[in-house]
Amino acid sequence: MxxxxxxxxxxxxxxxxxxxxxxxxxxxxxxxxxxxxxxxxxxxxxxxxxxxxxxxxxxxxxxxxxxxxxxxxxxxxxxxxxxxxLLPADPRGRSTAIQWLTWQVAGLGPMGGQASHFIRYAPEKLPYAIERYSKEVERLLAVLERRLGEAAYLAGDEYSIADIAVWPGRAAAGLMNIDIEKYPNTHRWFSEIAARPAVxxxxxxxxxxxxxxxxxxxxxxxxxxxxxxxxxxxxxxxx
Ligand SMILES: N[C@@H](CCC(=O)N[C@@H](CS)C(=O)NCC(=O)O)C(=O)O
Structure with missing residues (x-):
């Protein structure tokens, strides 16, 4: 348990x-x-x-x-x-999964968190902070979009904990007015994972x-x- x-x-x-x-x-x-x-x-x-x-x-x-x-x-x-x-058994796939997992927890997660903080919670609107973190999220989404154009999942052919780390960010994207449909590979991947019964x-x-x-x-x-x-x-x- x-x-x-x-x-x-x-x-x-x-x-x-x-x-x-x-x-x-x-x-x-x-x-x-x-x-x-x-x-x-x-x-x-x-x-x-x-x-x-x-x-x-x-x-x-x-x-x-x-x-x-x-x-x-x-x-x-x-x-x-x-x-x-949920982690590829072969060492190359496993290393790739851990890289994308780390990319989320050290990059997309904190940058998205800061963007969301300055957009949603800051008592005064600070254009520099909003712009800085929103641009970084936009950059990271472009990285994600490219990866999902070359592979079905972040670690390659297999759904893994890397996908599970990144996928829930969809809710934050909505809050930040990011239109995921503008990112076709990411949109395909988001929709496919959203349909999983466990999700x-x-x-x-x-x-x-x-x-x-x-x-x-x-x-x-x-x-x-x-x-x-x-x-x-x-x-x-x-x-
Ligand atoms: N790096 C941490 C981030 C955890 C985190 O920031 N959790 C938020 C909820 S998503 C929280 O506990 N916030 C309460 C607070 O900051 O006081 C992780 O990936 O687990």
């Missing part, structure tokens, strides 16, 4: 998709990040970085009691290695993106701001 510590954002959906694809038994523990559910000392023992998602494998194959994993890329890699699935299960029901997480111009209360970007967020790691 795996505990999935989850909030319904693209990073959370990566882990939900992987668990559904792998048909691993899991229990969802939901966090409302606006309410600061992730800032508790208990959650800090699972993820010292106090961000979601994270998992706890209650019975890891290597024994020794429950094992916690944080950082979505590390979680995806852990689950793939635990099951021997539908992972994004449905109580795991769907709530309206609060999808506001184009978010209006946070002072407490919500503090939980996500201010003193309470800082306090959790300094405590």
């Amino acid at each position: 795996i505990e999935m510590h989850f909030t319904p954002t693209p990073n959370g959906h990566k882990v939900a998709i992987a668990l559904e694809e792998l048909e691993l038994p899991y229990a969802t523990i939901s966090y409302d990040i606006f309410e600061g559910d992730h800032l508790t000392p208990e959650f800090g023992r699972i993820n010292p970085n106090h961000k979601l998602p994270a998992i706890v494998d209650l019975e890891p194959a290597f024994g020794g009691g429950p094992h916690a994993v944080f950082e979505s890329g590390a979680v995806l890699q852990y689950l793939a290695e635990k099951t021997g699935r 539908k299960r992972a994004l449905g029901g109580d795991k769907a993106l709530p309206a609060k997480y999808a506001q184009r111009q978010a209006k946070l209360t002072a407490a919500e701001w503090s939980n996500m970007f201010g003193e309470r967020m800082l306090g959790a790691v300094k405590a």
Whole structure:
């Protein structure tokens, strides 16, 4: 059994998709990040970085009691290695998958996150910041589009954790007014993955993106701001 510590954002959906694809038994523990559910000392023992998602494998194959994993890329890699699935078996394909996974967690994810922050949450509109991060997202999308023009999936012929890391960004693209149809290879790949039953299960029901997480111009209360970007967020790691 795996505990999935989850909030319904693209990073959370990566882990939900992987668990559904792998048909691993899991229990969802939901966090409302606006309410600061992730800032508790208990959650800090699972993820010292106090961000979601994270998992706890209650019975890891290597024994020794429950094992916690944080950082979505590390979680995806852990689950793939635990099951021997969703990562190509040949070393070249595996290396390619890890490269695209890392590209997402170190590039597309943080750049998209910053673009979204300055567009959606910044109390004053800062054209330089919006332009800087939006341009970088546009550049990364061009890289994705080219890759998906040469291969069916990011690692080559096989659907892998690299695709699972990148795919949930579709929700963020919508929020940033990016029209994915302008990227035909990416659009083909997005649509194909969206049709997978495991993906539908992972994004449905109580795991769907709530309206609060999808506001184009978010209006946070002072407490919500503090939980996500201010003193309470800082306090959790300094405590
Ligand atoms: N690099 C991390 C990013 C995690 C992250 O930023 N999670 C967001 C939700 S998508 C979060 O927990 N936000 C709450 C906060 O920043 O206070 C990962 O890939 O897991």
